[in-house]
Amino acid sequence: MRLILMGVSGSGKTTLGEDLAAKTGWPFLDGDDFHTPEARAKMAAGLGLSDGDRQPWLLRLRAELLAHPQVILACSSLRRSYRDVLRVLDTRFIFLDVPPRLLLARLQERGDHYAHADLLPSQLDTLEPPDRDEADVMTLHVTPQDSPADLTRLALAALGLPHAR
């Protein structure tokens, strides 16, 4: 399975991805590591990326997915058209749906990252939640009470994967 963790900045993709990778032994790729320096600088300045900025990045991530039949990828995948680029054989998505207030609190707390809270409005504007026909997307409605361990358990159960390696 190629598992893609989607959601806006601060939704917890990296946290969940690293935990799932530790549990499953599958490799973990973070979409953040594939941005160009220019794209990072733009986001660090609080400016959202355009479709044109994201296109080469999505194509790089698609190539990574094709090269890794069993992998966990953190990628915001905000628009339907972006998800369609990432849809290769045996792809599943988990959408981390987090209330904006919780996202804001997390991003204000997080220090060591180029994406700050000022990027959040453009992330939320760009987000297209999964359409009804996107049967390969499973949504996790995250509350402030859900610890990383809770979300890992829910994700593993939803995917039908064993809970421990």
Ligand SMILES: Nc1ncnc2c1ncn2[C@@H]1O[C@H](COP(=O)(O)OP(=O)(O)OP(=O)(O)O)[C@@H](O)[C@H]1O
């Ligand atoms: N379940 C959780 N409970 C509490 N805090 C969390 C949870 N998941 C993630 N966090 C915290 O929220 C912040 C954002 O998480 P993370 O970096 O994993 O998000 P992300 O979706 O990968 O963000 P980005 O796309 O900007 O890289 C981090 O400081 C992380 O420690």
Ligand SMILES: O=C(O)[C@H](O)[C@@H](O)[C@H](O)[C@H](O)CO
């Ligand atoms: O599509 C996007 O705008 C980007 O993927 C962003 O979401 C960042 O990569 C990330 O979320 C911030 O670190």
